[in-house]
Amino acid sequence: MQNTLASAIDSWVADHTNEILQLTETLIRFPSVNRAPYGDEAEAQIFVAETMRALNLDVDTFVPTDVPALAAHPAYWQGRDYTNRPNVVGTRQGVSPSAGKSLLFSSHVDVVAGNSGGRFDPFMPVREDEKLYGRGSNDMKGGLAATLMAVRCLRELGVRLNGNLIVESVVDEENGGSNGTLAARLRGHNADGCIVPEPNAMIVSPGHKGGRIWEIRLKGSPGIAFGSDHIVSPIYGMARLAVALEEWEAIRNRVTPPHPLFAETPGLPLLITKIKAGEFEPGAGDAVPERAMMELWAEEYPGTTEQEHYARLIGFLEQVARETPAVAQCEIEIVPITRFLPGSEIPRDHRFVQTVGTVFSQTLGAPPIVRGAPFACDVFVFNQIANIPCVILGPRGGNAHSYDEWVMIEDLVALTKIFARTACEWCGVAA
Template sequence: MRHEKLKQQVTERIESQSEEMVSFLGDMIDKETVIGNERPGQEVVVDKFESMGLEPDVWSPDVEKLREHEAFFETQPYQEAGYDDRPNVVATVEGAGDGPTLTLSGHMDVVPVTESEWEHEPFEMEREGDTLYGRGTGDMKGGIAAYVHAIECLRDLDVELEGDLYLQSTLEEEDGGIGGVLATLIYGYQPDGAIIPEPFGVPNLGMASAGVRYFRITVEGKSAHVGRGYLGENALDKAMKVYEALRELDAVRKERIDYEPAYRLEPRMRGHETNLNIGMIQAANWPAIIPGEVIMTGRLGWPPGEEPEEVMAELTATLEAAAEGDEWLEEHPPELEFFGLQADPHEVDPNEPLLQTAMENAEWVTGREGVFYGGSAGNDTRHYKRYYDIPATSVGPEATDIHGADENVTVDSLLETAKTIACTTIDYCGVVDD
């Protein structure tokens, strides 16, 4: 183990000062930073960075520059709130030499809550023993607290890194991260490697993310009073033919696609690495009407191995085939529209030095064996690898009920995350010899 004596000192410091980490996390949880309203939490991060003697760079995304990028799409929060009052925050810890540059990045946004489902206050962190409750404790303000605590402890011990370190808190990861991580890369913060403390459950580390497309299918009919239904054409009947074709496509894809990293930790995931789901069906607005139009809205997800154009073309071909042999559908073919979230899949070679270094330290810190996994959901690491060929991994706590009621994380898991990140930073960036 490289730098073992130094790492022992750092991990002991992280442990002894754990209440500072918990307090900082509580300050962030108290801010209701539902996606689109990140500023209140970003102000907490700015204050924290300044208290560490850093000079945070605070800026809002330039949507015109974003539009020039191949990954750009208009996120729902951008459409509703724009970017003018939604800053990203980056603080630079300058290295003393020419070692590799590392980014530690977390997202401030959280998903909405249904408060009636919660036994705890979602935006007021509550502690029960080792467990911390609140929206974002796991996904992923807890990760931000862990990496900030790690670097704060390194600075307390006067550890001088060879390479520069970027500390980031970004926007709208929950809807694709366009104004967040992608914007920081376009802005110029392009490191040699990146760690995002998403809740992957250290010592298990992320190596891949899924492709995701939202889509909308409109099936035309002809409305009529149900008492004279023979004058209409029931769009819902026609939509069900399309729906059955989608179910068959989903089954075929599940049978065909195998991506082992997606189910390394959860055997029940096998056979479900790809998914085609209709989550919303809208028909008529009155019981006595033959529906003249049906809109089905869904999500298509898939692991690395297929490009978006291939997956989208297969869905298009399925709709065309579903209309064949039906006189009405042949004359009124279903309309397919892709909209909203557009995440493309990515995979990082686990043999990359950053990933190997992170795994070595994760296993040393926890005393447990870890695995590289991922590919069943989208996340911000894709922006680094897919578009800038920068290796990135997820090193984060084990959290419970993220996106659900009573989301929580343990202090112990956050400390393991902080220790792993601190030790990985030492090895990857290098340290100045005393």
């Protein structure tokens, strides 16, 4: 890329720093919460579509189930309600598509309900020092804003790209949805490379972990020991399972060789996210409850199949259930709450990874860290289903999925530059 164009992009972005943040803040104010099977993305998506129209993009708005091929696709996850939950895809047609490659920026607009507490109202963004706080600031409305501003930058600088540039905002990523991302691919919005600005702390990720949410349900014999009733507490059984899972996580991490993309950051977390039994309301439930439930999230490296994940985790739980009397006395049910989200990867030396890495170096003056993203996300849809090489590159931040989520302000500025420059490099600039 010409140095003059690179510096024009950098100065435009520097001059529009406040607008990048304002756009992120506007997006945060829409409580686009994923309440699986439902979701409140509509208002945010109407705003995103308006923003794209103002950028003169060809805008396609559709709910996932508008796409006829979706329900029949093997990766479709059933049970979600897509009423009033539109995807929005904006395309800037290239002037000479045969002379350049196409690029897609893909973000999800939904956020989690998240933990309560903290200092700030999750939907009232606050800037403080170098951070911007708000639900979704990090995951991933900051990244979405950076992609939209990168497109605006190229438009205002009058840059004509050879290949198509596509920017999308999809619904239903949280809670293992993925149908929104899948529907956009089946609708035909595809490209020669994709950047997903999920918050991986400014590393270039040619791959990511996978995982699945499971729920364990135990049913015992409830009551209180007045007479000769036989009481079986599902709480003791659940407690044994929790301890067994803690040990299993530690052993598994000792014996599993780290995947090469995670050599410096090995580890497969198993997180118990919910545990519940009995009633705490005054006057209620002063007896052993009938049921206890636990929800957990178990991660996998790229390459692990759904069958392998099942055999390892569920096989272990079934063994504990057989061998532990407190569990064996209960009825046990283990059910998946989400689809299996596979980890996925593309080669580190893939041309697209190299392009993003080179632009990163040129923009920030230092080479990027290239390694796997330590979370599950929709990127497998690009790498494994749509055959679109995908790189994750998003901001630093913290408290994603919790209170006082924040994003590093300078990263949103840096990403806007990198995204605009990558579009020039990958799609080609027309003379």
